[in-house]
Every structure is written in structure tokens, then in C-alpha cells.
Amino acid sequence: MYRCLATPLLFTALSVGCMEYDMQRIPEQEEGNWFEDAKDRTPVVEDEDDSPEDDSDNGGDAPGDSDTDAPDPDDDQDRPDEDDSNDDSNDDSDDDSNDDSDDDSDDWDWDWDDDDDSEPDAPGPGESSGTARAPGYGEMVVTELMIDPESVPDRDGEWVEIRNTSAYWVDLSGHRLGDDGVDDVEIESTSTDSLVVRPGGYTVICAVDDYWDNGGVECDGTFRYWTFGGGFAMSNTEDEVMLISPGGYILDGVAWGEDFAVVGAAMGLEASAHTVGDNDALESWCDQWSWLPLGDAGTPSEANDSCW
Numbered sequence: 001m002y003r004c005l006a007t008p009l010l011f012t013a014l015s016v017g018c019m020e021y022d023m024q025r026i027p028e029q030e031e032g033n034w035f036e037d038a039k040d041r042t043p044v045v046e047d048e049d050d051s052p053e054d055d056s057d058n059g060g061d062a063p064g065d066s067d068t069d070a071p072d073p074d075d076d077q078d079r080p081d082e083d084d085s086n087d088d089s090n091d092d093s094d095d096d097s098n099d100d101s102d103d104d105s106d107d108w109d110w111d112w113d114d115d116d117d118s119e120p121d122a123p124g125p126g127e128s129s130g131t132a133r134a135p136g137y138g139e140m141v142v143t144e145l146m147i148d149p150e151s152v153p154d155r156d157g158e159w160v161e162i163r164n165t166s167a168y169w170v171d172l173s174g175h176r177l178g179d180d181g182v183d184d185v186e187i188e189s190t191s192t193d194s195l196v197v198r199p200g201g202y203t204v205i206c207a208v209d210d211y212w213d214n215g216g217v218e219c220d221g222t223f224r225y226w227t228f229g230g231g232f233a234m235s236n237t238e239d240e241v242m243l244i245s246p247g248g249y250i251l252d253g254v255a256w257g258e259d260f261a262v263v264g265a266a267m268g269l270e271a272s273a274h275t276v277g278d279n280d281a282l283e284s285w286c287d288q289w290s291w292l293p294l295g296d297a298g299t300p301s302e303a304n305d306s307c308w
């Protein structure tokens with residue numbers, strides 16, 4: 001009988017030992033280094049430590065927080081055995097081969113929890129605001145511009161679509177729209193958390209929120225339409241749009257000249273050019289043809305029509 005159990009027990013002990021070894025070697029999460037222009041990144045999110053979610057989270061670190069990789073004092077409070085956490089890095093492989101299986105499973109569980117905490121959270125739509133953070137440079141890309149609407153006046157029908165190209169939920173609260181020298185105004189949310197953008201998702205900032213007044217566009221935020229400073233407006237002939245952080249950093253910008261804007265159609269950025277650098281090339285933009293309810297064309301909050 002004992003002989004029959006000996007082999008499975010030995011195998012289990014060895015397996016747990018191997019799993020323990022593997023767990024130690026799980027690489028740390030990569031943070032936003034999939035952008036080609038990461039080297040140009042500027043320290044945009046200087047006020048991140050002041051955001052309220054840093055204080056309110058309970059073990060669920062906001063994804064991309066600068067302290068994700070550092071030992072978190074909160075995590076230690078959750079552990080029943082603090083000595084265990086101190087010994088992890090040096091003694092696990094030796095201890096595991098001698099410990100009985102109960103202790104092994106304890107060690108294994110705690111290590112697993114710790115690693116799990118460093119993974120990017122993937123909250124559903126209802127939990128997004130708790131983990132959203134301010135975007136960093138390169139994460140928000142201007143992807144579509146309704147510069148010259150035809151079905152409604154410009155003061156009602158201009159809008160800007162911006163895409164979150166990062167793997168994290170971001171919050172544009174306190175951010176601004178501006179141009180090169182005249183316009184600069186804070187984006188207003190249209191409802192609670194409406195400026196929180198899911199990974200890969202779009203946000204649409206409009207002059208007017210009303211669906212029937214703005215040409216049939218659902219808006220996540222609004223800007224004060226004004227053409228002489230203290231607001232934001234897009235000239236049909238030559239202008240710029242800039243997304244500006246609360247600290248004054250330009251997160252993205254696009255400039256255009258004559259013959260860019262099309263009357264009655266939004267200009268959309270080709271899918272292959274969704275970076276803050278690539279969207280500067282106006283050849284990567286084209287007028288959209290999907291119809292909006294009041295007759296103009298555009299794809300607000302949706303993937304752009306392709307350019308060919």
C-alpha cells in the first residue's frame with residue numbers, strides 16, 4: 001500500500017517544486033512598450049499619484065501604475081505569514097522539496113495571488129472607472145475629425161474622435177482640446193465616467209451633445225465651441241487639433257491645410273496609421289462614407305471606413 005502511494009506522492013512533490021520554480025520566473029508585465037515611438041515618451045502623467053483611485057483600491061492595482069512592479073505594502077497586509085513572503089526569493093526551492101504537501105500548497109497559492117495582482121485588470125464596463133488612469137503619451141490617438149459638417153452648422157456639428165490604443169482603461173477627465181496658439185478648453189463629460197475609455201475603444205468629443213442638433217452623433221464629451229480663444233473650433237481651411245493633458249503636455253496633435261476637410265463628411269485615419277506619429281501624415285486620412293442620421297458621413301465611436 002505505502003509503496004503504491006510513494007510514487008504518486010514523489011511525483012506530486014516534484015511537480016509542485018517545478019511549478020514553484022516556474023512561478024518565480026514569470027516575467028514582469030510589460031508596460032506600454034509596444035509603441036514604436038516609446039522612446040519619445042514624455043513624463044506626461046505627473047499627477048497620477050494624486051488620482052483618487054490610488055487610495056481607494058484594495059489590492060487591485062490600477063493597470064500601468066508606476067508602482068506595479070514594486071513591492072506593495074498593501075499586499076503584505078493580506079498575507080497571513082509575513083515570514084513566508086520574505087523567504088520566497090531565496091529559500092523556496094529548497095524548502096519545497098522538504099515541506100509536506102500542505103505547506104507547499106500554501107506557498108504556491110500566495111505566490112500565485114501575488115503574480116495575479118500584477119496582471120492588467122480587465123474590468124467589465126461597469127467597473128471601468130475604478131481602474132482607469134490618465135493616459136500617457138502615445139496612448140490616445142486622434143482618429144477622426146468632423147471639421148466641416150453640412151447637415152448642421154459647424155458650431156453644432158463639429159466633433160473629434162480619439163482612440164485609446166493602450167491596453168488600459170484611461171480617463172480623459174480634466175484633459176483639454178486646443179490648437180496651435182488660439183484654442184484651449186477643458187473637455188466636459190456628458191455623464192458620469194463618460195470620459196473613461198476602454199482599451200482599444202473610442203471617445204467622441206462634440207461641440208454639442210444633442211443627437212438631433214449635432215447631426216446624429218453620440219458624444220462622450222463636449223467642448224465649448226468658440227473661435228476666438230477660450231474655446232475650441234476647427235477651421236475648414238487650416239487648423240490644428242491637440243489633445244492636452246491637465247499638466248499641459250500635448251498627448252497628440254494633427255494639423256491640416258486647405259483641401260483636407262471635405263464638406264459634409266468626417267475625415268478618418270486609416271487603421272494602419274493609428275499612432276500619434278503616423279496620424280500626422282494627411283495621406284493616411286480620407287473622407288468617410290458611412291451615413292450619419294442627418295445626412296452627413298462619419299463613423300463616430302466606430303472603426304473608420306477604410307481609405308482606398
Ligand SMILES: [Ca+2]
Pocket residue numbers: 147148149154158233234235236
Ligand atoms: Ca469647421
Ligand SMILES: [Ca+2]
Pocket residue numbers: 178179182183232233234235239240
Ligand atoms: Ca482651431
Ligand SMILES: [Ca+2]
Pocket residue numbers: 252253254275276277278279280
Ligand atoms: Ca499626431
Ligand SMILES: [Ca+2]
Pocket residue numbers: 143144161268298299300301302303304305
Ligand atoms: Ca471612427
